[in-house]
Amino acid sequence: xxxxxxxxxxxxxxxxxxxxxxxxxxxxxxxxxxxxxxxxxxxxxxxxxxxxxxxxxxxxxxxxxxxxxxxxxxxxxxxxxxxxxxxxxxxxxxxxxxxxxxxxxxxxxxxxxxxxxxxxxxxxxxxxxxxxxxxxxxxxxxxxxxxxxxxxxxxxxxxxxxxxxxxx
Numbered sequence: 366x367x368x369x370x371x372x373x374x375x376x377x378x379x380x381x382x383x384x385x386x387x388x389x390x391x392x393x394x395x396x397x398x399x400x401x402x403x404x405x406x407x408x409x410x411x412x413x414x415x416x417x418x419x420x421x422x423x424x425x426x427x428x429x430x431x432x433x434x435x436x437x438x439x440x441x442x443x444x445x446x447x448x449x450x451x452x453x454x455x456x457x458x459x460x461x462x463x464x465x466x467x468x469x470x471x472x473x474x475x476x477x478x479x480x481x482x483x484x485x486x487x488x489x490x491x492x493x494x495x496x497x498x499x500x501x502x503x504x505x506x507x508x509x510x511x512x513x514x515x516x517x518x519x520x521x522x523x524x525x526x527x528x529x530x531x532x533x
Contacts, residue, residue, distance in 0.1 A: 438452075444465055447479050448474050448479065449472055449474065450472060458471075462523060465520045466521045469520075479520050480516055483520070487513060
């Protein structure tokens with residue numbers, strides 16, 4: 366047989382080329398599939414992963430606002446009940462620029478009575494927090510000290526008036 370009658374697939378050079386190409390293709394496929402496997406295990410860099418922390422943060426803020434609003438309503442109701450007026454009347458007086466102490470005294474109640482009622486409510490809340498394990502005795506004592514000092518100040522404060530600055 367001569368080269369002319371042999372098919373190109375049977376030629377020794379062609380066989381060597383085919384084997385080389387097959388080996389190269391196998392290596393490329395092997396490396397390519399390893400790269401694909403590696404790419405599948407790594408997070409995509411093109412799109413940021415949506416994180417629920419922003420949503421959770423928003424819910425936390427909303428929950429804090431709701432608790433603060435409820436706390437203010439409880440405190441306002443306590444003050445109004447102590448003075449012997451409605452919460453609407455108390456709010457109206459405060460919006461007109463009167464301090465809680467002024468409103469109390471205008472209704473025949475000493476401002477110290479309002480302060481005592483607020484301090485008593487504070488003690489109850491802190492005692493409950495200690496009993497429920499939310500605060501230690503030391504934390505409750507610290508909070509009581511800080512907050513009870515501010516209660517009298519807030520009862521006397523005229524709305525719109527800034528707190529006295531510690532620097533003078």
